[in-house]
Amino acid sequence: MAVSENTTSETSAEAPKPLQPPRRIPKLRHLQTLGTAFLVLGVLVVWASTALEDEPITMAIGVGEAAPRFDVTPDLTVLVIGLVMTIAGLVALADRWTGRYAAVGLLVSAILLLPLLVVLSVGLSGAPQTNILTLAAEALRRGTPIALGALAGLWCERSGVINIGIEGMMLAGAGIGFLSYTMVFGGVPGLGLVGAVLVAVLTGGLMAALHAMLCVTFKTDQIVSGVVINLLALGLTSFLRREILLPADATSAPTLPQIDLLVLSDLPVVGPLFSGRPIFFTMFLAVLVTHIVLFRSRWGLRVRSVGEKPHAAETAGLNVVKLRYQAVIVGGLLAGLGGAWFSLETVGGFDDGMTQGNGFIALAAMIFGKWRPWSAFGGAMLFGLASSIGTRIQLLGVEVGDFPIPPQFMQAFPYVVTIIVLAGAIGRAVPPAAIGQPYEPSR
Template identity: 50%
Template sequence: MTRGRFLFVLACIGALVAAVETLRSPDVSAAVVAASMLATTLRFATPLTLGALAGMFCERSGVANIAIEGMMLSAAFGAFIVAAMTRSLAAGVVAGMVVGATMALLHAWLSVTLRVDQIVSGTVINIMAAGVTGFLSTEVVRRKAIEGAGLLPAWRVPVLSDLPVVGPIFQQQPIAWATLALVIGAHFVLFRTVWGLRVRAVGELPRAAHAAGISVQQTRYAAVMVGGAIAGIGGAYFTLEAVPVFEPMMTNGRGFIALAALIFGGWTPAGAWVASLLFAAANALHINAQQFGIPVPSQIVGMFPYVLTIVILAGAIGRVTPPAAVGQPYVPD
């Protein structure tokens, strides 16, 4: 993420805080607003960050991914049902990763091997995920009256989590903690390891990677599936960390916002994380607007992340350069 973009994010957050401060009802104290905004923002940022990291591995390898939504939705279902059957939340998370990676495998097969247009392939996966999870949730979950296995408990950092206002930062559920670790881990993997170098090479100039003896197809399959597994964790968040039930279409467009965060963040882990926080903050305000007594219709506040995404894509805050080979199937000579 460029410095200019980073300053822009800070300015946005500043503006957000200022707006809340001037508009909130005097009955709600600043501390309550801050604490509740912090808590909600962190919660909302988790699936966005995971989705963005998922998209990052995929797109860095040259495969466009508009299927993050579908991958997260199917993983949310997989995680729910396996956790419910086994009564093990950990097994649920693993199942989410497996389902996410499986959907990613389908995406890789369609777009890397069969060279189907990558946007079409992503659309197919989104439609498929919506259809299959919708059908199974009525046929299996509702008919068999399957009970969820509950939610992952929060892990608290002693002392720090008892602080006022900033306390919520230090008491989060495991997937939220894991997300922070994944941001750092993804940065290391992408920019410091051999595999990361190869993924980036394949996404920038696949024929160069091929000429250097690297298998473009294998690298793309691996990157897309790693991304799918991360999206799977993001999916598990919905049914194991946010609410203990599965609802059809419950990802509600988070996958697309995650894609926007990825683009905003310039296809880097740290950038994607910061962008996710910004989008999450806007979403948190949308949810909390009424509680804070803000006299602006919450739907108008709710448009903010989407409008912001369009503004960014239009290049108003500096150009974003995607990996050069995104969207192009590789055809060796």
Template identity: 50%
Template sequence: IMQRVATETNTFSAADFVGLASALILLVVLLIAPWFVNAGDSVTGFGLLSASESLVPIQTSAPPLLVIAGGLGGLVALWGVFDVRARRISRNGALVAGLLGLFYYGIFLFENSLSTVDAVGGFIGIGFWIGLLASIGLMSQVFLPRPHLPLVRPYDWRNYLTITRTDLFSVFFILVGGWVLLAAPATIDGTTTTFLSFDPQGNQGILVATLSYSMVVGVLYVLSGVIGLAPVAAFKRWRSWLLLLSGILIIPTVLIIAAAGTRTNIVVMTQESLRLATPIVIGALAGIWCERAGVVNIAIEGMMLTGAAFGFVSYVLVLQATPTMNVQNAQLIGVVVAVLAGGVMATLHAWLSITFRTDQIVSGTVINIMAIGLTSFIRREVLVSADAARGTLSPVAIPGLSKIPLVGEIFFNGKPIFYGMFILLIVTHVILYYTRWGLRTRAVGENPHAADTLGINVIRNRWINVIIAGLIAGLAGAWFSLETTGSFDDQMTAGRGFIALAAMIFGKWTPIGAFGGGLLFGFSDALGQRF
């Protein structure tokens, strides 16, 4: 605020001073109030401390402070709304004060187990109006015109129809945060804890107060969403960071709430999430290779299913033909065949959609349907009559790295295709953004006519990228039959190819984004299996 005063205006109004002072006062209250509350009764609902005893257990101090702070924030927010001389700087101070005021009142409102309610009962009625005033202040800031928009008509209703990705995420976190703040006190007991262990044996870890953590995260989500929507230029640099932090906290928050009252192992959950995300991430990378070249590939499911079937069939037939062969070598041969099988299906897709210019959606659908019938026929004719032994690829511990605490157990004790996911992720990212081929691929996908004018062979580029995508999808199929189950069943991919497409779109057609989307789906699967 002082910087804006020095650069944008020559005066400092009373609203500016009160907004700044109240914000600082509320921050001080935020820091000191928990030390004057009995931890056993109030801190659980307050959501800031979790201990068995406070340093100074004075039960009658914090609730009045909370209500007074909320009232101060609400009044200053209201002042900032109706001050006809208020500039942008005044609204900034009012917004900060209003946010903190609503935050404090919300904490007091949701604490139904306070042993000091009788001592501050007179403040509850005032608290309602405090929250109302603070809400008015906040909503006025949300619906003011955005200063960064070109306002041809300063208060034209069309300015409010501009919706960005940040707006969508902000609304999402406001809804989720509000739901958490409303549901957590009603469904989670104040004494409930979650034990998160960080070693494979589950002996060491931290104890999290579930209700306290839920309230803090709920407030953070609402705060992040409101700041993301607020048309205040001072918050622009914080929006992305707060929304990113809120997104990162989704997985641990879901895990802590799901495991409320029990214990869970973070190492095991992370291992399972990465393991179950492997085919999704690899399938998403296959989709990126295709769609970056301008070819829609919904046939990832069929390519994965074909790779799973032919890879396992070749493994069984190789063992029958050469009984003395090492099982691991036979499985690796099966992986190679699975990769090639995916490439064959991709060649068919390229032939139909590129050479003959068949509708790419229709071509992909044909391959998916054909893969279901072909693999079912192969299973009945070959695997049912063959003595198919169950066996999966063995884990490979990376020497030295596998001994690193936590990290080694999660990342360096996996199976071959698990490692292949990370290798493909790095290779795809490097090729796509740091090589001539990647530049040409992106040019072909974005504007094939301009690329052709430049001299790039568009047809050749698309053919090669689609075949590479099929090889990658075949590797994802081998994960099902050769690395996980040691068998093949009809439609065993269970729609993972379509989930891979969703992860690719969720990740904005980038390798790193696709990995994040795949990890989110993998965590969902692991959570469903665990709880």
């Protein structure tokens, strides 16, 4: 027994000490991360206010003599906004103690970003005035393809199919739609343009059908399938342009005509908001119809059910494969219409890669809108406003010091906004439960 006790004591004495777990570096929470970003931005904005003059600028809201106008002092306005952002950032960093005030402060700071950009751009340019309503009308116009692309992604992903091929569907619709307009319909306005738009819409639907076949039938990885759609559209449209359009010198054509809504376009102040082109007005109708069909109809309920619990939907007697095909193709039709906006409504021509990443921005708008039509529309208009502000800054010839802001920065501005918005949306936007999961029938 003594030997046993000694052995036990020696063993216990020689036993290695348990390893201490490494100390973890505390991670910033979601509000703290955003608070850090706004704190840095607020300090930069306060510093930028020192470069502005104290001469007031006039902000007009609308056209005509009845349009309201008000004066804004650039340096004081930018200074106040910068201080608000700085304080909001500090409050968010201390969110353990500030509670709901942290989120409110960040929300106010995010809302102030848009007036900040307008005042800052006009103040740096030296322009005496600017028109807010014109800027809003331009934002609605530029947000049209993004809203249509967001609806396309919404239809696909509500049914459980990831769609990063929106860019390719839009590009194919833009290219083949313009090709049919010039080579098939003879570039004749009127019915020729209508036929070309229909071809663009059908092209987007065909590309979506290919995506559905790869993802639903052959169960290909849905991300890979979307990349294939994008690369296919890029190569196909570039080939058709080089081999058909350029040799035939078919590089430009008339666009869809301007439409003025009867009485609304004649209103004294807000009249410009009711003047636009057909696809622009169709976009609003598409958002409304999508909301009604997806959330107020039996078929829309079935589409949403196969995106959440496909096997439960199958138990209820629904054809999951058929419903997913239908939803993805509907999304492709909307993406094709968004592509027609570029070549047939805006430019009157086609260039390689002319969609310029708007399909990916549409995905960001969809996520920002939490897979709901009107919220996604709001996100699309936010990106449209960012694009229009970037163009406005470039046209005004804004300079920082003695150096003009390069146009490449203005072109990248909508994508910077995309990153910022997604950084704020990630963690709170919950996708459909069955998204990206291949469906295997039970029987």
